[in-house]
Structures are given as C-alpha cells and as structure tokens.
Amino acid sequence: MNSAPGGTLPRPVPPPTPAAETNACDTNATETNAAETNAAETNAAAPTARNDLxxxxxxxxxxxxxxxxxxxxxxxxxxxxxxxxxxATAFTALVYAGSLEFLLIGLVVAVAPLAQIALTALLVNFRHVFYALSFPLHRVGGRFGRAYSTFAMTDEAYALTTGRQARSWSGRRIIWLQVLCQFYWVAGATAGALFGALVPARLVGLDFALTALFVVLAVDAYRARRDVPTPALALVCALAARFLFPGQMLLAATALFTAGLLARRALTRHRTPAPKESARA
Structure with a gap:
C-alpha cells in the first residue's frame, strides 16, 4: 500500500456522538431557562413594589x-x-417626634437653651429605646432604608408593624408605611400653617385627634389578639402615672407598663410546666 508523506495517514475526525449533542442541547436549554427566569424576576419586581405601596x-x-x-x-x-x-414643615420633616414637636413650639418661642431642649427630647422620646427591641428592623434592607426606618419609628408605625398581622410584611412595605405616615403628618402640618390664619385660635377638640387615633389602634390590637389583661394593665399604669407623676406621665406610664409586662412574662413562664424529655431508648 502507498503511504502518505511522512509515513502515516491522517486520522479521520469522528462525528459528534449523541451524548455530546444532548449535552449541548441541555446547556442551551439551561441558559434559556435562566434568561427567562431573570426576565420574569425583573418584570415581577415593579408589580411587587406597587403591591407593597x-x-x-x-x-x-x-x-x-x-x-x-x-x-x-x-x-x-x-x-x-x-x-x-x-x-411647621421643618418640625414635622426633620424632628418628626409627635408630642415633642408640640413642646418644641414653646421652647423655640422662649429661645430655650439647647441643653434644655435635649433633655426634654430624651425624657419624652425615651420610650423608643423599648420600641427598638421588637421593631422588625431586620426586614428592612440597605443602610439608607434602615436609617430612615429608625428615624421614622413613631408610635403609630410601631403599633402597626409589630402586630400579628404584620409578621409577613416585607421591608419595602414597612418603609412605605412609614413614608406615608410621615407624609400625612407633614402635609397636615403644612396645610394648617398655611391656612392657620383662617382657623380660630380657640378651636376646641382638634387636638383630641391624637387620643382618638390611639383608641382606634388599641381597639384594633384587641380585636387581633383578644388579650384582656394587656389593655387592662395599660389602663392601670396610665392612671397610676397620671396621679403619681403628672409632670412625666408618658414616660412613667411606659416604664410601669414595661415592668408589668416583664413581671407578667416571668410569672407565666414560672407557672407553665416544662415539657418532659422523652425516654431514652
């Protein structure tokens, strides 16, 4: 037989095997599915944000x-x-502390020292230290989101986000809730300041809106949990603080209520029998 130059014949290239074709098809299908999944997630992000709002x-x-x-x-x-x-807009947008803002009006008009203003803010808003223990801040993502959520952690936002119905809320939903609460507050204060000259100076009953608001929140909390001892304890603590510490009723009532809840939890845990360990085989 005649040989090719070099003494050897070139080896023919084998045709692609069915297994290689199958792997190539699987790879293409996987890439296609991944692209479709990413596109679906991108398209679903906007509706999810709108749903949270x-x-x-x-x-x-x-x-x-x-x-x-x-x-x-x-x-x-x-x-x-x-x-x-x-x-009014500056107070509600930058301070955003509810009852403290009402006190700041007199302090600013009287040109009170900064030390007095700082001490007043500490006494009035010290309850937020207890709020932080159970506020769902871990669900909020991003440094800016957590910073704003901490800033906007008001009584109303805390009451709404720590209930049983809010355990499945996303971080975006919590942020939107806090943004809307501040919007209501800033918009109302700005409108009242702009048209304040048209409102009588001795308008009676308008400041009762805050009391009515917390009554509604308390009723909603009771309907959600049907827990009679908790609102009863809150009422007793409020009455005790009203007569014992009339100058610092809010701080005293919050401290008494917190101490009462801790004592109640300790008694409940002490009375509840521990589960028996299963017998070893």
Whole structure:
C-alpha cells in the first residue's frame, strides 16, 4: 500500500456522538431557562413594589385619618405662636417626634437653651429605646432604608408593624408605611400653617385627634389578639402615672407598663410546666 508523506495517514475526525449533542442541547436549554427566569424576576419586581405601596396605603389609611387633622392642629399652633409657616414643615420633616414637636413650639418661642431642649427630647422620646427591641428592623434592607426606618419609628408605625398581622410584611412595605405616615403628618402640618390664619385660635377638640387615633389602634390590637389583661394593665399604669407623676406621665406610664409586662412574662413562664424529655431508648 502507498503511504502518505511522512509515513502515516491522517486520522479521520469522528462525528459528534449523541451524548455530546444532548449535552449541548441541555446547556442551551439551561441558559434559556435562566434568561427567562431573570426576565420574569425583573418584570415581577415593579408589580411587587406597587403591591407593597398599595398594601401600605391600606394599612396606613386609618392612621392617616388621625395624623392629618392632628398635623393641621400643630400647624395652626405654630403660626399662632408667632412663628413662620415653614417652621411647621421643618418640625414635622426633620424632628418628626409627635408630642415633642408640640413642646418644641414653646421652647423655640422662649429661645430655650439647647441643653434644655435635649433633655426634654430624651425624657419624652425615651420610650423608643423599648420600641427598638421588637421593631422588625431586620426586614428592612440597605443602610439608607434602615436609617430612615429608625428615624421614622413613631408610635403609630410601631403599633402597626409589630402586630400579628404584620409578621409577613416585607421591608419595602414597612418603609412605605412609614413614608406615608410621615407624609400625612407633614402635609397636615403644612396645610394648617398655611391656612392657620383662617382657623380660630380657640378651636376646641382638634387636638383630641391624637387620643382618638390611639383608641382606634388599641381597639384594633384587641380585636387581633383578644388579650384582656394587656389593655387592662395599660389602663392601670396610665392612671397610676397620671396621679403619681403628672409632670412625666408618658414616660412613667411606659416604664410601669414595661415592668408589668416583664413581671407578667416571668410569672407565666414560672407557672407553665416544662415539657418532659422523652425516654431514652
């Protein structure tokens, strides 16, 4: 037989095996499925954000009915105290501390020292230290989101986000809820300050909106849990603080209520028998 130059014949290239073709098809199918999954997740992100906003709007609607008129009352008080209207917007947007803002009106008008203002803020808002123990901040993502959520952790936001119905809420839903609550407050205060001259200075009952708001929140909490001892304990602590510490009722009532809850939990745990260990085989 004649041989090719070099003494050897070139080896023919084997045709692709069915297994190689199958692997190539599987790889292409996997890449296609991954691309479709990423596209589906991207398309679903916007509706999810809209759903969180719509849900937060529903969750905060009852709170808004109390915050907006209370904000109007605050704005009216600001302009009637002799301050410019923009002070109401600045207080509600930058301080955002509810009852402290009402106290700040008199402190600012009297040009109180910063040390007195700082001490007042500490005493009035010290309850937020206890709020932080159970507020679902771990669900909120991002440094900016957590920073704002901490800043906007008001009584109303805490009451709504720590209930049993809020255990499945996402971080975006919590953020939207807090944004809407602050929007109601800022919008009401700005409107009250702008049109404060049209409102009588001795308008009676407008400041009761805050009390009515917390009554509604308490009723909703009772309907969700049907726990009679907790609201009864809160009422007893409020009455005791009213007569024993009239100058610092809110702080005293919060401290008494917290101590009562801790004592109740300790007694309940002591009375509840420990589960028996299963017998070893």
């Amino acid at each position: 719509a849900a937060a709007l529903r969750d905060s609607s009852s709170v808004g009915l109390g915050l907006f008129p209370l904000g109007i009352a605050f704005g009216v008080l600001v302009v009637h105290a002799g301050l410019s209207w923009w002070w």
